[in-house]
Amino acid sequence: MVSVMWVNNEVGVIQPVARLAARCRAAGVPFHTDAVQAFGKIPVSLRDVDCTFLTISGHKIGAPKGIGALVVRDRHAVEAIIHGGGQQFGIRPGTENVPGIVGLGRAVELAAAEQAEFAHRVAALRDELERRLLATVPDAVINAWQAPRAPHVTNVAIPGTDSEALLMHFDLAGIACSSGSACSTGAVEPSHVLTAMGVPRELGVAALRFSFGKDNVIEDVEAVIAAVPKIVDKVRALSAVLHR
Template identity: 85%
Template sequence: MVYLDNAATTPVRPEVLEAMLPYLGREAFGNPSSPHRFGRAARAGVDQAKRSIAEALGGGGGGGGGVEPAQVIFTSGGTEADNLAVIGCALAARDRGDPFRVAVSAIEHKAVLAAAHAVAHLGGEEIILPVSGSGEVADAALNEALARGVAVVSVMWVNNEVGVVQPIARLAARCRDAGVPFHVDGVQAFGKIPVSLSDIPCTLFTISGHKIGAPKGIGALVVRDRHAVEAIIHGGGQQFGIRPGTENVPGIVGLGAAVELAAREQAAFAARAAALRDDLERRVLAVVPDAVINGASGPRAPHVSSVSIPGTDSEALLMHLDLAGIACSSGSACSTGAVEPSHVLTAMGVPRELGVAALRFSFGKENTEEDVEALVAALPKIVEKVRHLSAVLHR
């Protein structure tokens, strides 16, 4: 089986599992808030993970001030971290008497878009920032939103569907100059492109464990200004009250280990992934000449490729690829039984007929040239079959 869906999730790395095991057994299973030795052992694991993550994200000085361990707030994953950033900033602004309004880009992950919708449902306002054909946030729209006044601006560093890389340093600086908190969804960026928050004056930054070889159910939000965000769930005083609840110690330890590995291996992984992606795109275009690479006109992360194949639909392609032993994902979403293009491709101006025919291939640590060869060998016959079926159905 060929797995080309690493932007969806990745397997837990053996090194990460090994690091977690003491915190799942008798050695350090305690509640990290407990004062006895079992609690202290668990707390030591949490504190070490905080130090590892802060260091990997740019601990120390710099234009953005670096990251301190105390600024790392653990969550159940990227979705919760994004919600905490967007809704938490909006609630904090409302309580201060500032604008109860958020601005997010049109190609954000659904976690951010749904959080912005939730702010509107609570009586606030959401501003959707348009993007160019290459997927980059429009400067004029951002400037207009900042002029109106917003509680937070949220932009993902690397898009999860097409891999477009936003000019995060410039956007962060613009928000800083306007005095507006800036949230970066870094889920698809960390470990794939160079990431150092020492050079990025963002207020909040999201990472997710299962995208980098840690388990599902663990993520983190870097909160550089505690006054900028308000808790969205309530309980004890853990994590300064920003995200209360007993910490998931094994998951936290696993996230810390995965972050260390991803930071150490980032440059080598990026080079290998870029070579595989470029080879895949070149060879797909050779066997399906009318295929279209989405987002290729702008800067992209090395591990994601979005390819539209005219005259097909992505759900049929996915089914046949799966039967051929190849796992990838689509650039479309199934709604009420009909295939619709993803919001990302629509926002980028991709025509509907290409949007519903998009496939996403995403590379991970274990992918090889043989995986690309397997895909390219299977794809022409699958495309021919799906196009034939589509022609018959539309007669």
């Protein structure tokens, strides 16, 4: 089986899942796509993508935590791992989470209905954040900016810094962002995604991910930009001392 993320969660790149699914189907290979970061953000339709399996996560679209969905085109393609009751066609026995299922169903309806408006609005916020960041920190790098991207994610590398220090300072400023870097034996390692993309190590360890949801507004972008100069100066000064 081939399994591909429809949208990468770190950089927002959209993978060509329709083409990949078609090639797998022609070769008789089952194809699964992880649509967790795609559904509700970009158009997602099983009519357009001939996948065998598709997964979504409820809390990414406003449903209760702990609920998700596995869409199975042919139920005979799945063998039960746990056997017992006949719930869910005998594939997954056990009492169903009815409140979660109802919440997920309603969240899916709303996410599908509001997808186009959501994408237009958050893309404008993302683009404005990127524009102002580059104006404020001219040597910053927007990772994967030339690739097709989902509208709600940007990944920015700020040379001369490290992501863990940046995260701490942004957190103290009340700004939530994230990093794909891993801390190993006290050293920051670059995200495996950025490494696979060929991003140089010095940029990989200095990359941050900003994402937008339905409640974000332009004032949030302004808050980030207002905090950036002081934070970047602090982290660069500290980094220069540590690397003497």
